[in-house]
Amino acid sequence: MRRAIQSGISILVAAILVAIVTGARMALNPYLGAMSPFMLYVAAVLVAGLIRGPGCGALVMLAGGVLGFQLFLTHDGGHRPGSILALMLFWGVSAPVLVTAAELRVQLRDAMARLSAAIDRKGQNRIIS
Numbered sequence: 001m002r003r004a005i006q007s008g009i010s011i012l013v014a015a016i017l018v019a020i021v022t023g024a025r026m027a028l029n030p031y032l033g034a035m036s037p038f039m040l041y042v043a044a045v046l047v048a049g050l051i052r053g054p055g056c057g058a059l060v061m062l063a064g065g066v067l068g069f070q071l072f073l074t075h076d077g078g079h080r081p082g083s084i085l086a087l088m089l090f091w092g093v094s095a096p097v098l099v100t101a102a103e104l105r106v107q108l109r110d111a112m113a114r115l116s117a118a119i120d121r122k123g124q125n126r127i128i129s
Contacts, residue, residue, distance in 0.1 A: 010052045014059035017044040022067055029072065034080055037072035038064065038090035045094045049101025057098040065090055 021040040025032075041064030049057030065087055073083035 007055070010056040011059065013052050014048055014056050014063065017048055017060055018063045018067065020044075021064065022071065025068070025072065034072060037068045037086060038094075041065070041068055041090065042094055042097060046097050046101050049098045050105055053105060054098055054102045057094075057101060061091060061094045061098060064094075 018041075021044045025037070025040050041060070044060045044064060045057050048060040068090065069079070069083060069087050073080050073086060
């Protein structure tokens with residue numbers, strides 16, 4: 001049950017991040033056109049990986065890739081030249097970003113656990129003294 005709730009939260013966070021980034025990218029479309037269709041999605045992958053872990057980041061990667069491709073790289077029923085390559089590059093760049101975010105998340109959790117343990121020890125020493 002707990003795992004299902006956590007998975008649901010990750011799906012919700014991924015959906016919210018993708019929606020925000022898609023809205024922002026659509027607002028920038030008049031200025032950017034087909035340039036950098038996945039730029040903001042890479043940032044969303046990083047954020048998702050940091051706050052919810054690799055599963056959430058992978059969902060953002062997948063959904064961002066599909067939406068970015070459909071919304072910003074297709075035109076009149078076909079895709080623009082180089083659009084498949086752009087999608088593959090997005091996924092290729094996002095994968096190490098996601099791995100890095102997951103590692104940072106683990107390192108932050110471990111650092112916080114050590115800090116909490118040190119604070120607890122210091123507090124116990126004051127009580128004993």
